[in-house]
Amino acid sequence: MKQSYDITIIGAGAAGLSAALEAYDDTLDILIIEREKNFGGILNQCIHNGFGLHVFKEELTGPEYAQKLIDLVMEKQIDYLLDTTVLNISKDEVFSIKATNITSGEFIIESKSVILTTGCYERARGHVDIPGDRPKGIMTAGSAQRYLNIDGYLVGKKVFILGSGDIGLIMARRMTLEGATVLGVAELMPYSNGLTRNIVQCLNDFDIPLYLSHTIKEVVGKEKLEKVIIQQVDENRQFIENTEKTFEVDTLLLSIGLIPDVKLFESLSIDTDPLTKSALVNQKLETSVKGLYACGNALHVHDLVDDVTIESRKAGKYAKAYVINQKDIDKKQVPIRFDHHIRYVVPQVVDYHLIDEPFDVLFRATQKHDVLKLVIKQGDQVIRKKTLKYVVPAEMQKVQIKPEDLINDLPIEIMVEEV
Amino acid sequence: MKDKQLICIMCPVGCHLTINEDLVVDGNKCPRGKVYATEEMICPKRILTTTVKTDSKDFPRLSVKTNKPIEKTLLFEALEKLNHITVKKNVKIGDVIVKHILNTDVDIIATKSLVRE
Ligand SMILES: Cc1cc2nc3c(=O)[nH]c(=O)nc-3n(C[C@H](O)[C@H](O)[C@H](O)COP(=O)(O)OP(=O)(O)OC[C@H]3O[C@@H](n4cnc5c(N)ncnc54)[C@H](O)[C@@H]3O)c2cc1C
Numbered sequence: 008m009k010q011s012y013d014i015t016i017i018g019a020g021a022a023g024l025s026a027a028l029e030a031y032d033d034t035l036d037i038l039i040i041e042r043e044k045n046f047g048g049i050l051n052q053c054i055h056n057g058f059g060l061h062v063f064k065e066e067l068t069g070p071e072y073a074q075k076l077i078d079l080v081m082e083k084q085i086d087y088l089l090d091t092t093v094l095n096i097s098k099d100e101v102f103s104i105k106a107t108n109i110t111s112g113e114f115i116i117e118s119k120s121v122i123l124t125t126g127c128y129e130r131a132r133g134h135v136d137i138p139g140d141r142p143k144g145i146m147t148a149g150s151a152q153r154y155l156n157i158d159g160y161l162v163g164k165k166v167f168i169l170g171s172g173d174i175g176l177i178m179a180r181r182m183t184l185e186g187a188t189v190l191g192v193a194e195l196m197p198y199s200n201g202l203t204r205n206i207v208q209c210l211n212d213f214d215i216p217l218y219l220s221h222t223i224k225e226v227v228g229k230e231k232l233e234k235v236i237i238q239q240v241d242e243n244r245q246f247i248e249n250t251e252k253t254f255e256v257d258t259l260l261l262s263i264g265l266i267p268d269v270k271l272f273e274s275l276s277i278d279t280d281p282l283t284k285s286a287l288v289n290q291k292l293e294t295s296v297k298g299l300y301a302c303g304n305a306l307h308v309h310d311l312v313d314d315v316t317i318e319s320r321k322a323g324k325y326a327k328a329y330v331i332n333q334k335d336i337d338k339k340q341v342p343i344r345f346d347h348h349i350r351y352v353v354p355q356v357v358d359y360h361l362i363d364e365p366f367d368v369l370f371r372a373t374q375k376h377d378v379l380k381l382v383i384k385q386g387d388q389v390i391r392k393k394t395l396k397y398v399v400p401a402e403m404q405k406v407q408i409k410p411e412d413l414i415n416d417l418p419i420e421i422m423v424e425e426v
Numbered sequence: 427m428k429d430k431q432l433i434c435i436m437c438p439v440g441c442h443l444t445i446n447e448d449l450v451v452d453g454n455k456c457p458r459g460k461v462y463a464t465e466e467m468i469c470p471k472r473i474l475t476t477t478v479k480t481d482s483k484d485f486p487r488l489s490v491k492t493n494k495p496i497e498k499t500l501l502f503e504a505l506e507k508l509n510h511i512t513v514k515k516n517v518k519i520g521d522v523i524v525k526h527i528l529n530t531d532v533d534i535i536a537t538k539s540l541v542r543e
Contacts, residue, residue, distance in 0.1 A: 054489040054537065055475045066436075068475055070489050070538040074519055156477055159487040184476065184505055204435040212472070212498070397442060 015118035020048020022124035022303020024076035029323030047073030061313035095274040127304035139225040144232030148262040163258025175262025180209035282351035290366035291325040348423035380424040471495030
């Protein structure tokens, strides 16, 4: 291992590995730093299949997808440090990465460019207001997944799930197959927050009811969880009287959202986006700190690992170009605007001095649409139109902008035509 | 019989499919959608993913899957069989753990390599 690198990648999940592979160049020194003892990140606990169809053209489980990336990284002999946690990052001329592990204690690595791929964490009970007792038996769906798939230990026999995020749906099936009874899933919104195929495969297949527009009214249990009471809510999220349902359960799994894990940004002064709760990036996935890139779930939460790989390859490619060219081009960053039909966009800004190839604008809708007609404008002029079908908030959408689409320096505006 | 509406689960795209009594499929973006809708009409099958015990301390579970979809009605029976298995040797991704489970033409294969200490 050296003390100074051209590109350092923090995190060795799908994002980190994919970014490293694309950044690879035999003239560059690249380092991957990972906190866990193994590569692969969250994919290691996602033993179900459905990954990889776009990137590898075959349907894989999480561990298989990870292994394909790991094999490629090993082939290229990219340097790595496992079981090593990055504590903070600072920047002068170059980045100083402070890390720690058992063998070396704390140490510093210098790097010209950094790609942050630290993934996301799950919203837990402390992040939302769940009234009632605080008994044992309440945990995030991802923790239950880790216990079951890695350690081989079923956390409960009678289960209720709050939130229809994918991890909760996957766990509903997984725990059912392992002999638990899943009594239902409650979702505050009038639509599911999980991918459709997970509703089909994980709930419908096993007749597990999904209670839309329902949330927890009360959690009951002294030492251990005894029951959860759910209740229906109206459009204003107010409880509707006489709609309570009680479930006697020993386990409540929370699947109520994921948040990018960007603690490492705290030591840098960086522009952030309150909507994604992560860094604001341009179309090159570069943050407001020059040479610092972010991708994967650390940048915004992805439902599909294929999308993580596609995005992270770009971060790797642009970090490499940054290190090789290191030209000082003035920034001309212009925000992308959007209307209330859209929850967030990535990238949030476009650097008009760096428009040399097509780029994707990823976004999530705020509501369900059978048909979504997008109109993309600059000023008064419509530069593109695109129609998307079966759009749901749970599924990320994308629209590609080509250099020739851009006709002036005004902000790109993404609007939805009412149908 | 009326047309059947399905959501394809062969991949994350999730095409909305329609299949009629003559098994004519519409709405699929790739040939897999057609296969899926036809099978859902005739004999639904699923890929089963789960884990089996190992004798390794570091990796107490080995993730496995069926090498092709297995009849939905056999899922629980297959799991019951797998609950009695402990892997006691090193395995590579793709190695067969159980051949022809429940006398079907389906094998259970490892989705992770296991190198025991
Ligand atoms: C529970 C779950 C289930 C999913 N199910 C599916 C699915 O069924 N199908 C699908 O296509 N996609 C699924 N996804 C989505 C997809 O798999 C993930 O989005 C993708 O794998 C995320 O990759 P990542 O590299 O961004 O994050 P991660 O895999 O989380 O990797 C981040 C890595 O960074 C490391 N790290 C964090 N902080 C530090 C630090 N300070 N120092 C060093 N290392 C650090 C972590 O240890 C971790 O290994 C799922 C996601 C989750 C969370």
